[in-house]
Amino acid sequence: MPPRTAPPRTAPPRTAFLLAQLGADAADRFAERVAELGLTPRDAGAIRVLGHTPGISQRELATRLGTTPSRIVPLLDSLEQRALVERSRSERDRRNYELSLTETGQALLAPLRVIAESHQRAVLAALTADEQVQLAGLLAKLSAGGGLSPDAHPGYAGAAGSSGA
Amino acid sequence: MPPRTAPPRTAPPRTAFLLAQLGADAADRFAERVAELGLTPRDAGAIRVLGHTPGISQRELATRLGTTPSRIVPLLDSLEQRALVERSRSERDRRNYELSLTETGQALLAPLRVIAESHQRAVLAALTADEQVQLAGLLAKLSAGGGLSPDAHPGYAGAAGSSGA
DNA sequence: TATTGTTATACTCTATAACTATA
């Protein structure tokens, strides 16, 4: 019988890949969950941001969501058609819109929070409560250095699919 | 002065989002690294799989990489043009190709491994060696239950962009 | 002239289904 294996001193080789894979899976599952509300993840992100900071402009929203102003236009068109968001011209600078949630839009904030919580419970379900706290701490430490913005994914445009490493 | 804060008993609310965000960032950074070799992440994945299991068919490769046979065609066309991969008709069933790396393709395995290692070091750099091992263990536990395949990302098609939750 | 929002355009990635050649 071999001796009891000591804990490894370095992370196994595929840890970074595992992180990417689990992150992609979590994002996919979140997309499925918000689809229950008829929303895309980006819809949900916009609603969340406007819930926190009503009155911002389209450019500001684009920055927060990590996308371009031209992408914001059809996104808001769609949300406005569903009466979730309102565009009102700014009085002080008539070039700007001031974006805000309608009452219907605000009514989505609570169910979105519920979905986010249950989603997180599902994603972390394989871990004990202590391990979940541990993981949260490690991920927070990982994100502390990098310039990740609080509301946006970098997006997977360049990196989607299998990397194998 | 408030009392010393006890460690939290549940993970903070944005942990699942953080996982997705860090995973996307890691994938992006890996894409930048393999681009140094003139490869996409998918190229790298295909080369890695063929390094491990030469002789497989295009359909088999598609399954391993989590994509469709029709996507494999241009992928292999590109790798074949660069003389990294060979398609040879199977003798036993002439419908099949048997895929393999050329010598040039095999020569990429080592630098790919180097890149993967240095990529992982960079991704985990904010953690101590012990914490890296800890994180690896937690991620392994997370991935144990779900049906994640060892070579493929699910892909971010449905979930790209900002979710905000 | 600079800036906000908008439109036009093009490019990438993707999957589905029809097609061919073998079996």
Place this chain on the structure above:
DNA sequence: TATAGTTATAGAGTATAACAATA
């Protein structure tokens, strides 16, 4: 008839650059 590979096509997502209105 069933299967491997291929092609054609269409759809989603993306960014860039040109444009109108306002400052």
